Amino acid sequence: MSHSGRRVTWRSTTLLVVAFGAACALVNVMPQGTILEQPFLVDGHVGETLDLDYAELTVTEVRTADTLASSQPAVAAGTFLVIDATWEATEGETYFAGAEVVDSQGRTHWPTSRGGCTEGTGSQPGYAWRTTYCFDVPRDALAGATVRLARGTHVHDDQAGQRRDAVAVVDLGITRQEADELWEATDEIDVDAPGFASATTNADEEGEG
Amino acid sequence: MTTLPENPVEAPAAVGWWRRNAVWLVLLPVALVVAAGASSFRIWAFWWPNGLHHEIQHVGAGETARHSEEYYDVGFQVPERANTWVQRDVEVEVLSVTRVDELPEPDYGDPVPVPDGAVPYLVSLRLAAVPRTDLALCTIVLLGDDGARYGEKSPDVLGSSNRCLPPDADDPLSTEPEWSITSPILVDEDAVITEVRFGFGGPGYVTFDVP
Numbered sequence: 001m002s003h004s005g006r007r008v009t010w011r012s013t014t015l016l017v018v019a020f021g022a023a024c025a026l027v028n029v030m031p032q033g034t035i036l037e038q039p040f041l042v043d044g045h046v047g048e049t050l051d052l053d054y055a056e057l058t059v060t061e062v063r064t065a066d067t068l069a070s071s072q073p074a075v076a077a078g079t080f081l082v083i084d085a086t087w088e089a090t091e092g093e094t095y096f097a098g099a100e101v102v103d104s105q106g107r108t109h110w111p112t113s114r115g116g117c118t119e120g121t122g123s124q125p126g127y128a129w130r131t132t133y134c135f136d137v138p139r140d141a142l143a144g145a146t147v148r149l150a151r152g153t154h155v156h157d158d159q160a161g162q163r164r165d166a167v168a169v170v171d172l173g174i175t176r177q178e179a180d181e182l183w184e185a186t187d188e189i190d191v192d193a194p195g196f197a198s199a200t201t202n203a204d205e206e207g208e209g
Numbered sequence: 210m211t212t213l214p215e216n217p218v219e220a221p222a223a224v225g226w227w228r229r230n231a232v233w234l235v236l237l238p239v240a241l242v243v244a245a246g247a248s249s250f251r252i253w254a255f256w257w258p259n260g261l262h263h264e265i266q267h268v269g270a271g272e273t274a275r276h277s278e279e280y281y282d283v284g285f286q287v288p289e290r291a292n293t294w295v296q297r298d299v300e301v302e303v304l305s306v307t308r309v310d311e312l313p314e315p316d317y318g319d320p321v322p323v324p325d326g327a328v329p330y331l332v333s334l335r336l337a338a339v340p341r342t343d344l345a346l347c348t349i350v351l352l353g354d355d356g357a358r359y360g361e362k363s364p365d366v367l368g369s370s371n372r373c374l375p376p377d378a379d380d381p382l383s384t385e386p387e388w389s390i391t392s393p394i395l396v397d398e399d400a401v402i403t404e405v406r407f408g409f410g411g412p413g414y415v416t417f418d419v420p
Contacts, residue, residue, distance in 0.1 A: 125358065125359055126324075126397045127324035127326060127327040196325075
């Protein structure tokens with residue numbers, strides 16, 4: 001009896017060890033942070049409309065400015081990378097909280113709310129909503145920079161709210177030569193308040209008539 | 210002298226692994242359900258209360274629905290209700306869902322243009338509730354055949370926060386036992402409206418078919 005019991009114990013122990021080993025191997029082969037929780041990246045370029053399932057996104061224009069004009073003008077420590085975009089939610093009211101610029105060295109730059117710029121915006125189905133993101137970046141961040149926009153936030157590389165969700169990665173199309181030109185420019189930009197991407201007013205229609 | 214052999218002792222029937230672990234096998238799915246429930250608190254704590262997730266009633270076109278639900282009152286409007294669960298009963302009837310060319314004049318501010326690609330709808334409702342019913346977070350949604358939920362946002366496109374009260378209401382509390390309202394909603398110009406949903410931010414809502 002005891003002999004039989006010992007045999008069962010050894011077999012169970014072996015099974016447990018094998019199960020733990022297999023589980024550890026599985027976690028190492030498919031680590032959550034790098035595979036299982038990865039967002040679905042949708043790559044694009046300026047002017048292209050990207051389908052993120054929950055919204056359609058278009059980065060319409062990329063500019064730089066040393067100063068953002070507003071009631072409280074904002075002066076950049078480096079230069080402001082000003083990115084105009086339109087969002088149109090496709091499921092229901094959606095807030096787009098994720099916005100960051102990643103430069104060619106892998107550094108992340110967060111948006112500023114200075115000068116009337118937005119750090120996050122909401123949108124509803126039915127119409128496109130225009131907004132402007134501004135990032136205060138150093139000179140060497142311009143060439144090859146991409147902007148990463150999504151409804152979920154992406155905090156400190158743990159994916160946070162972007163787990164297994166669509167994320168737009170838009171190449172800003174800035175070459176090294178263009179980066180130098182953009183850096184030298186001393187433009188001042190008056191950022192438009194968020195609003196309808198395009199709308200026809202009665203006055204427009206009467207003018208056309 | 211012949212000795213009869215003792216009756217042979219019958220060996221106990223072999224008990225299989227499944228039989229020996231029957232109790233644990235029964236408890237295993239229970240444990241899995243408990244573990245899943247314990248690790249999914251975000252669903253009921255954050256997702257469930259925010260948004261229209263529970264259909265209380267679904268009625269046909271022209272019929273009246275009753276939105277009955279408890280909500281936790283923090284006492285902003287009625288201090289004596291602060292930090293209590295309050296039963297809210299509102300009778301709702303959809304009078305019309307009309308596609309129009311322009312948005313109505315807002316109560317304050319400049320006229321709001323219709324964005325390209327969208328068309329405005331006016332949703333007229335008859336509401337009935339006991340006076341001093343709190344109608345904050347009232348949500349009127351048009352469901353399109355594309356699956357999109359139009360008009361979820363509050364304030365609405367004209368900036369009105371009290372969507373379910375007359376425009377001259379001072380606060381979200383009802384004053385009359387019965388009243389009517391009209392709420393503007395922008396919809397994709399290609400969408401066909403199939404349903405109207407009415408609620409108070411979530412989770413309960415009532416649904417009306419659109420003829």
